[in-house]
Amino acid sequence: DVQLQESGPGLVKPSQSLSLTCSVTGYSITSGYYWNWIRQFPGNKLEWMGYISYDGSNNYNPSLKNRISITRDTSKNQFFLKLNSVTTEDTATYYCARDPDGYYFDYWGQGTTLTVSS
Amino acid sequence: DIQMTQSPASLSASVGETVTITCRASENIYSYLAWYQQKQGKSPQLLVYNAKTLAEGVPSRFSGSGSGTQFSLKINSLQPEDFGSYYCQHHYGTPYTFGGGTKLEIK
Numbered sequence: 330d331v332q333l334q335e336s337g338p339g340l341v342k343p344s345q346s347l348s349l350t351c352s353v354t355g356y357s358i359t360s361g362y363y364w365n366w367i368r369q370f371p372g373n374k375l376e377w378m379g380y381i382s383y384d385g386s387n388n389y390n391p392s393l394k395n396r397i398s399i400t401r402d403t404s405k406n407q408f409f410l411k412l413n414s415v416t417t418e419d420t421a422t423y424y425c426a427r428d429p430d431g432y433y434f435d436y437w438g439q440g441t442t443l444t445v446s447s
Numbered sequence: 448d449i450q451m452t453q454s455p456a457s458l459s460a461s462v463g464e465t466v467t468i469t470c471r472a473s474e475n476i477y478s479y480l481a482w483y484q485q486k487q488g489k490s491p492q493l494l495v496y497n498a499k500t501l502a503e504g505v506p507s508r509f510s511g512s513g514s515g516t517q518f519s520l521k522i523n524s525l526q527p528e529d530f531g532s533y534y535c536q537h538h539y540g541t542p543y544t545f546g547g548g549t550k551l552e553i554k
Contacts, residue, residue, distance in 0.1 A: 375491070375534060375545035390542040392448075424490055432538035433481040435502065437490035 331355040333425050333438035340444050341415055347443060349410040351425030359383055359403050363428035366399060366410045368421040369440070376421075380428060381408050415445045449473050449537050453546035459554045464525050468549045470518045470535035479539035482511055482520045485548075486531040495520065496538070527553075 337349040351364070358364055358381075365380040379389035381399045389397050393412070401408040412419060422442050426434035450473035460466045470480065478498040483491035493502040495511035498518055508523040522529055530553050535546040 373532065373548050375536075375548075377536075377541070377543040377545070388541055392542070426490075432479065432543075433493060433496045433536065434483075434491070435493050437492070440490050 331427060331436045333427065333436055335423060335425050335438045335441040337423065337441045337443055339442065340446065341419075342447050343416055343445055344414055347410070347412045347415050347419065347445075349423055349425075349441060349443070351408050351410075351438060353406050353408070353427075356427075357403075358401060358406055358408060361429075363388075363431055364399075364401070364408050365426045365428055365434060367424045367426055367434070367437075369424065370421045378410070417445050419443070420445045448542055448544055449476060449539065451535055451537055451544050451546040453533075453535055453549050455549060456547065457550045457552065459552045460525055461554045462525055462527060465521065465523050466525060466551065467522075468520045468533050468535075468551075470513075470520070470546050472516045472518070472537055475515050476537045476539040478514045479537055480511070480513070480518050481536045481538055483534045483536065484529075484531055485534065491534060494533075522551075 332354045334352045341347045361383045363380040363382050366378040369375050379399050396413045398411045422440040424440045425438045427436040452471045454469050480498045482495040485491040494505050499511045510521045533549045
């Protein structure tokens with residue numbers, strides 16, 4: 330069965346960069362599909378952040394402008410989120426999720442909570 | 448960006464009742480709509496995609512309908528495990544956006 334699991338530092342200081350890892354088991358991220366990052370803010374609003382596709386191409390939410398980068402390590406079947414210049418408004422639970430058709434999310438990780446605070 | 452508006456924001460119902468949650472898109476999204484259920488402390492789970500197609504393993508008491516800008520999720524004969532929060536999400540091009548959620552509570 331496909332499983333996704335996020336990992337990250339838990340706490341980041343303002344102006345620093347956050348880096349999160351999504352480890353995928355049960356399916357090769359180069360075989361197909363789109364591999365996404367989605368976050369949920371306190372208050373429960375959900376925001377799609379972007380994806381890396383099976384062929385390595387990216388698509389990002391314009392709201393994140395030039396702060397976001399999603400990369401991968403195919404040898405470890407992992408993909409990564411990097412968000413630069415974080416503020417307290419980036420405090421959220423971050424999920425990685427699989428998109429089978431370029432449209433919706435059928436498998437999600439359990440989420441990792443990230444707090445931005447000095 | 449396409450704005451997704453859900454109503455009601457919260458809903459109280461009893462086991463066995465039928466409830467309907469609605470979602471409105473700010474522009475025509477055809478049938479490119481998904482619904483998710485989220486339990487407290489858990490990740491969202493896909494229920495419906497393409498407005499009316501049930502995801503694998505989703506009970507038939509759930510049904511989705513609508514097209515264009517107006518959509519609904521209907522739950523027949525509520526079960527205890529159905530209580531939680533529900534979100535719609537358009538999948539008509541990026542950026543994908545979600546509705547604000549409907550919290551379904553036990554009466």
